Amino acid sequence: MTIDDVARRAGVSRTSVSRALLGQNKVSDQTRSRVRQAAEELGYVPSVAASTLASGRGDTLGLLLRDAANPAYGLLFTELQRYGREAGRQVVSMTVTTDEHGRGQVAALHHLVGLRVAGLVVATGGLSTEQLLPFAGILPIVRAGRPEESGLLHAVSYDERGGGAEVARAIHAHGHRRVAVLVTDADVSYPEWVRGTAIVETLRALGVDVDELAVRRHFEGATEVCDLARQRRVSAVACPSDMRALQVLRVARSQGLRVPDDLSVTGFDGILPGADLIGLATYRIPVEEVASAAIRTLLEVVNGAEGVHQLQMSGRFVEAPSLDRPVPAPT
Amino acid sequence: MTIDDVARRAGVSRTSVSRALLGQNKVSDQTRSRVRQAAEELGYVPSVAASTLASGRGDTLGLLLRDAANPAYGLLFTELQRYGREAGRQVVSMTVTTDEHGRGQVAALHHLVGLRVAGLVVATGGLSTEQLLPFAGILPIVRAGRPEESGLLHAVSYDERGGGAEVARAIHAHGHRRVAVLVTDADVSYPEWVRGTAIVETLRALGVDVDELAVRRHFEGATEVCDLARQRRVSAVACPSDMRALQVLRVARSQGLRVPDDLSVTGFDGILPGADLIGLATYRIPVEEVASAAIRTLLEVVNGAEGVHQLQMSGRFVEAPSLDRPVPAPT
DNA sequence: CTGAAAGCGCTTACAG
DNA sequence: CTGAAAGCGCTTACAG
Numbered sequence: 001m002t003i004d005d006v007a008r009r010a011g012v013s014r015t016s017v018s019r020a021l022l023g024q025n026k027v028s029d030q031t032r033s034r035v036r037q038a039a040e041e042l043g044y045v046p047s048v049a050a051s052t053l054a055s056g057r058g059d060t061l062g063l064l065l066r067d068a069a070n071p072a073y074g075l076l077f078t079e080l081q082r083y084g085r086e087a088g089r090q091v092v093s094m095t096v097t098t099d100e101h102g103r104g105q106v107a108a109l110h111h112l113v114g115l116r117v118a119g120l121v122v123a124t125g126g127l128s129t130e131q132l133l134p135f136a137g138i139l140p141i142v143r144a145g146r147p148e149e150s151g152l153l154h155a156v157s158y159d160e161r162g163g164g165a166e167v168a169r170a171i172h173a174h175g176h177r178r179v180a181v182l183v184t185d186a187d188v189s190y191p192e193w194v195r196g197t198a199i200v201e202t203l204r205a206l207g208v209d210v211d212e213l214a215v216r217r218h219f220e221g222a223t224e225v226c227d228l229a230r231q232r233r234v235s236a237v238a239c240p241s242d243m244r245a246l247q248v249l250r251v252a253r254s255q256g257l258r259v260p261d262d263l264s265v266t267g268f269d270g271i272l273p274g275a276d277l278i279g280l281a282t283y284r285i286p287v288e289e290v291a292s293a294a295i296r297t298l299l300e301v302v303n304g305a306e307g308v309h310q311l312q313m314s315g316r317f318v319e320a321p322s323l324d325r326p327v328p329a330p331t
Numbered sequence: 332m333t334i335d336d337v338a339r340r341a342g343v344s345r346t347s348v349s350r351a352l353l354g355q356n357k358v359s360d361q362t363r364s365r366v367r368q369a370a371e372e373l374g375y376v377p378s379v380a381a382s383t384l385a386s387g388r389g390d391t392l393g394l395l396l397r398d399a400a401n402p403a404y405g406l407l408f409t410e411l412q413r414y415g416r417e418a419g420r421q422v423v424s425m426t427v428t429t430d431e432h433g434r435g436q437v438a439a440l441h442h443l444v445g446l447r448v449a450g451l452v453v454a455t456g457g458l459s460t461e462q463l464l465p466f467a468g469i470l471p472i473v474r475a476g477r478p479e480e481s482g483l484l485h486a487v488s489y490d491e492r493g494g495g496a497e498v499a500r501a502i503h504a505h506g507h508r509r510v511a512v513l514v515t516d517a518d519v520s521y522p523e524w525v526r527g528t529a530i531v532e533t534l535r536a537l538g539v540d541v542d543e544l545a546v547r548r549h550f551e552g553a554t555e556v557c558d559l560a561r562q563r564r565v566s567a568v569a570c571p572s573d574m575r576a577l578q579v580l581r582v583a584r585s586q587g588l589r590v591p592d593d594l595s596v597t598g599f600d601g602i603l604p605g606a607d608l609i610g611l612a613t614y615r616i617p618v619e620e621v622a623s624a625a626i627r628t629l630l631e632v633v634n635g636a637e638g639v640h641q642l643q644m645s646g647r648f649v650e651a652p653s654l655d656r657p658v659p660a661p662t
Numbered sequence: 663c664t665g666a667a668a669g670c671g672c673t674t675a676c677a678g
Numbered sequence: 679c680t681g682a683a684a685g686c687g688c689t690t691a692c693a694g
Contacts (some may be wrong), residue, residue: 013681015681015682019679049381049383049447049670053381055673071400071405073405085428102692104416108421110376308690318387333688334688345665345666358663
């Protein structure tokens with residue numbers, strides 16, 4: 001089933017079929033309608049491969065994503081698709097689970113580049129600037145959800161530092177003076193690393209006593225934090241993601257520790273459906289804005305805009321019962 | 332940057348480059364290594380379009396998905412990708428948000444078919460059997476997450492009926508005799524419709540008094556249910572999804588209704604991170620099993636298996652405090 | 663083991 | 679407005 005079958009059935013040339021189906025206006029109405037009907041009757045689906053090859057350019061946008069099982073990435077994914085579609089582009093995606101270090105990520109990147117997409121949004125921290133750079137010459141690439149400190153690639157990211165500082169100020173404003181902070185390495189999760197670091201720095205600048213706990217897997221550190229709370233060594237804990245905060249809440253509950261009376265808890269992300277029911281105070285990251293700006297930036301670059309585009313979007317802190325310890329009255 | 336550039340640099344023919352890069356063993360080791368080096372130095376990425384066209388077959392698997400912002404679909408997406416990758420296939424996906432009725436879904440389907448993928452997993456209820464059927468002749472299609480009653484398409488689905496019955500039995504076992512059930516139309520959400528219907532039927536068969544509440548949007552019905560509870564007309568409500576259950580919990584809380592004392596609540600899905608903290612009793616659908624079986628089925632069909640494959644996977648009910656009303660002691 | 667050549671299914675100057 | 683022909687970047691018989 002090729003374009004020639006349609007041409008034969010419509011009684012016109014292959015050229016006319018192509019033009020009619022592409023919606024070009026160099027075809028008579030009669031030809032157009034005959035072609036459409038023939039294509040319809042035959043159930044003809046043009047080969048994107050052949051079309052891309054012949055025209056020399058794809059009009060599809062590519063998306064490279066991190067594991068969508070994480071609600072924050074799932075939402076980012078959906079929003080990127082939505083904005084791409086709104087701009088009249090088809091969007092194809094590939095996901096890389098976090099455990100496939102390096103190899104899988106690069107393979108997926110290659111595949112997307114091989115597909116000759118018009119442009120690419122990369123929403124996984126798993127690929128370094130160095131790994132991306134060689135491809136940036138071939139096609140427009142915008143990194144989403146993580147800043148590009150190199151200044152060499154377009155990037156639309158969350159203001160993780162600002163968010164971390166805001167979380168710290170909220171904790172301080174609620175009267176906490178001894179606080180535990182879960183901190184990851186940059187290679188575990190770049191955003192969590194920035195958040196944790198910013199929280200620690202800001203708290204210290206505010207004169208708060210900080211206990212840094214180095215963690216990796218999402219369930220680590222919760223027990224230690226609860227121990228500290230029971231010993232009254234800290235009255236609050238700041239977690240660099242909601243998932244980690246949930247784990248703290250779980251352990252606290254299982255140990256009979258009251259939240260926020262014995263231990264206040266803050267998270268980071270704010271995407272989890274039902275977080276309001278849990279009463280988790282958190283920082284809501286602006287996923288929709290990042291997705292929208294990433295697509296907008298990509299399209300500008302695809303359409304020939306100059307220079308390197310870098311944007312950061314801010315979210316907002318969400319107060320909730322898990323951080324409800326009253327501010328001590330001034331004496 | 333084409334295969335000819337690599338050939339020139341390696342000092343061999345285009346044919347040899349192709350063979351070397353495809354990993355065929357009709358090439359000398361010397362040629363192979365020279366080609367690899369040349370390709371590496373040049374940063375050559377083969378055109379998937381050209382390759383697909385020339386070889387006549389793609390080896391990529393396609394995925395058509397519903398909105399990944401829903402955790403259940405997000406997880407399904409991730410797992411499908413994972414199993415596909417484990418089988419050595421690249422997997423490309425397209426998402427359709429629920430609001431794009433018809434047009435967007437079909438456009439995405441066309442694009443994926445146009446990409447000439449080797450096979451396709453369709454994980455959205457938005458496309459009817461009739462819309463899918465014409466393409467099933469062109470390439471293998473497996474529907475995931477929803478049964479194909481037509482018996483014409485391969486399908487791997489959740490046993491929604493069995494799950495609904497299990498929820499109903501649990502509610503009955505906890506002593507409830509007057510129960511509200513939120514029920515949707517099939518066109519709002521097919522799975523929710525099956526679940527709701529099964530819950531109602533099973534409860535009635537058990538002699539339970541059922542109040543059916545027709546709902547559409549996810550926030551509908553919660554207020555009505557709470558009113559019924561306050562009037563002691565029902566002691567429990569069964570929701571066909573966790574999202575709906577969360578909304579009931581929200582309204583109940585805002586009205587000062589105690590859960591489960593005044594109103595027991597059950598959900599359906601069991602995917603939500605943190606649902607354990609909310610204490611929601613629910614039915615955990617077997618997402619991982621469905622994803623695994625869908626990919627397995629697709630690969631079998633791609634490899635020439637005969638017949639129509641249809642599978643259903645069962646999950647399990649998860650007891651939790653939201654359904655903790657004690658069973659009345661036998662007298 | 664190697665390469666010249668045909669061909670995959672389209673698009674697009676070009677000539678009419 | 680229409681069509682014959684060249685060409686996009688690969689793969690794969692075929693002949694050597």
